Amino acid sequence: MTMTITPLHPDFAGDVAGIDLTQPLTAAQVAAIEAGMDRYAVLVFHDQHFDDDKQLAFSRNFGELEVSSGAEMSKPEERRLKMEMADISNLDQNNRLRPADDRKRLGALGNRLWHSDASFRAVPAKYSLLSARVVPGKGGNTEFADMRAAYDALDDATKAEIEDLVTEHSNAYSREQIGYQKADYGADYQGKLRPVRHRLVRTHPVTGRKSLYLSAHIGTIIGWPVPEARAFMRDLTEHATQPQFRHAHEWKPRDLVIWDNRTTMHRARRYDDLHDVRDLRRSTIRGDGVTVAQVQQAA
């Protein structure tokens, strides 16, 4: 059986068939998936019967695993899954639906804004791997936007303007946009909200293609007044998420989707989360390094 990739858009998002990811892979298979990722930035696999251990074992083919920031900001008894497994569900630790005013639910609503995973870390995420275990009857799609195509489509003046801009990212900035306040994270986790810096324009280490490194986690541009930076980020995000740069994934149970956070943004869409279960589990590959020098924290 040979793995095949069918493009869902000319150079963005590929549908993969002919491979069982729950079995150990050869080096050639891993290389073929990486080559597909470099080209399409998003790969969709079907009928992959993962449990958490198998998902983590598969994920390790692509690098070092990140610890989930959601898990880091939860007490052990509040966690449903292992530390390396981000809990993308509407369930609490007892597998009950979270109620309307649940603090975790309200924070997770920030995922409905376009973002790049873990852009609030100095070394941000490379791939995210999201496995669907239970999907809702309606809604709850994940949408992806191609930041390479979005960069290419900028006019020359804008390309020149943004080339060396450095942005500041924090999880608190994305949540603040929907009215979830810093204090809502709890006193123990304030240190996790300290902003980090990233280049706005990144170059992919393999393909050499440039892309926009946008994310709802951005709160400002270094050297700019905050309101001007935020208005500009909104304009760029609007440009970068136009329909021609997008792919919407409608989940089926046992789908696995991998995306490259260096070259894409994504967001969750609404569903009836107070009544319908959506249980997705994400493993995340740590990136290769910082995108720009960080400012040392004062002692």
Next chain:
Amino acid sequence: MAFNIRPVRPVFVGEVTGIDICQPLSRDQVAAIEAGMDQYAVLTFPDQPLTDDQQVVFSANFGELEIPLAAQMAKPEARRFDKLELGDISNFDGKSENLRARDDSRRMYALANRLWHSDASFRAIGAGYTLLHSRIVPSNGGNTGFADMRAAYDALDDATKVEVENLVTEHSIVFSREQIGFEVKSDDASNVRPVKHPLVVMHPVTGRKSLYLSSHIGGIVGWPVPEARAFIRDLTEHATQPQFVYSHKWRVNELVMWDNRMVMHRATRFNDLKEQRDLRRTSIKGVGLAVADAPAMAAE
């Protein structure tokens, strides 16, 4: 003389020619403009070299003029115009007419106009018409975009129409400025206290429903704030898709008027640290949109 309205889109935005609005208008002319507004929601009048006084006189044909919140909150010496009804939509540093500095707080406040909004939706009675007249326009950018909230409402699926039908939203100037990280400070709490509006409104003349959306919205009554804001974002994205939007590129001496009960608008970016843009705004108090339950505050 009868004037002409050329539709820019089939039933959205009309360009009006064959009328001199610098002169006093007859009752028939006023009625014909109002009928055009009911149909097109936005009317543009090219080649109208209005003075400030003439703009105020023309505007008063359509109702009672509002005093802009920015003028209400500004100290007298910081105001560019003595006439309180005249809104200063420029990048000038008050009377000096130097360009505002990059970190000027009036500039920060005005940057929120780049978010889609409906004028004065933060008042218990939001604006009806806004009339904007161009004196100086930049060479590039600085357009005003308009989005048709009637068409946006019509295009919602039936389930969403049912869901939004009776929702009540909370609006404040604080919420729109907060979205871009600017904190509004006001000595008078009544300027910033949230007011309530229905999310779906019906035009008092045409009976058409539209979405009453605005960046001034900060919550939906009875909803957790983050859930409300995520939903309002989704609705705003739906309502400002290209098929509902017209982007107006300004020429000098144009008057554009729009009905805030049926459209949202926003300014687009221009090089405001280098180039002048001087537009002057008058607004008419809205009627016919009061929410069923008692509003949180009086208009003034």
